[in-house]
Structure formats: structure tokens, C-alpha cells
Amino acid sequence: MDYVPALARWIHFMAGVMWIGLLYYFNFVQVAALKAAAADGTAAGISKHVAPRALLFFRWAAVVTWLAGAALLGGQFVNAFLLRGGMAGIGVGAWLGTIMLFNVWALIWPNQKKILGLKPATDEEKNRARRVAFLASRTNTMLSIPMLFFMAGGWSHRAIFGL
């Protein structure tokens, strides 16, 4: 059954690249681009045609990444999340990824629906949604830094922890 973890790792990497790649696109490119586009009246193009498509792949890639990661942990899933059995490194990575998945579905996506007009909202509600979605997205960008460190070395390169 060696093909199951190999397949899970492959899918975990591909979906993870899409998820974190789009997260970095939002934070490093789109936030600044929207500000500049709003100044010359061209923001609607991004809000209407780019952001909804990016968010579609973003939120579902997050789900696939998490599920493939869980499959990859297999029988070590509980040990990883309880930080026991020598699984604390990858476990911290798994916890960070899980918090990020929660942020995507509980904070970023519901608020983006109001911002993009997919869900009715007053101007005041939209302004609040902008701030919450922005901070949740920035929080995920911050968490992605340790998350990737522990994903990269937490399981297969445990020598970095002096083991």
C-alpha cells in the first residue's frame, strides 16, 4: 500500500501550491493592485472577473490540501495532532494548516461574498467585511511561514530539532 502515501503526498503538494500560491497572490499582488485600480476606476475588472475565480480555486484547494495531508499522516494522524510519539514537528504544521483552513472557510470566504456582492450587505457591513477578510488573509500569510517550515522539515528532516 505504499502508493497511498505517495499519491497523498503528490496531491498534498499540488493542492498546497495552488492554495498558498493564491494566498500569496492575494496578499502580495491583488491588495496593492486593487488600491491602484480603485484610483483610476478600473477595480471592477479585478473584483468581477479575477477575484471570484481566484477565490474558487483558493478555498477548494485548501480543502483538498487538508484532506490529502490527513491521508498522508494516516495512522499517525492522532499522534500528530496531540504532538506525541515524536510527531510534534509535523503536528505543529498540521495545526497551523488546520487553523488556516478554518480562516479560509469561516472568515475569508463569508466576508468576501459580501465584498464581491455575492451576498447582500450594506456599505457598513461591506467595510467591516473588508477589514475582517483582510486581517484573516494576512494572518494566514503570517501562519504560512512557520506552517511551511514544519511541513518541510517536521517529519522527514527531524535532525533540525537535534534528534
Added chain:
Amino acid sequence: VGQRREGESMKNPLDSLWGTIISGLVLTVILYFVVKSILT
């Protein structure tokens, strides 16, 4: 000295990209030592 003036609010580091990146790096170092202490 060391006291904020009235009306002056603390800035959120997540409002800037550099603040976000530096916060992530600091968190990485903290978690590294937490994990190391669990594993050794």
C-alpha cells in the same frame, strides 16, 4: 518616556507586508523551540 500619547493607537503589524513576514519569522523561531523542547 515609554508612554503613548493620548489618541495615539498601536499599529497592527499585519497591515504591512513586512510586518506580516517578520511576525511569521518570529513565530517560526518560537514554535521551533517549543517543538524542540517537546521532542528532546
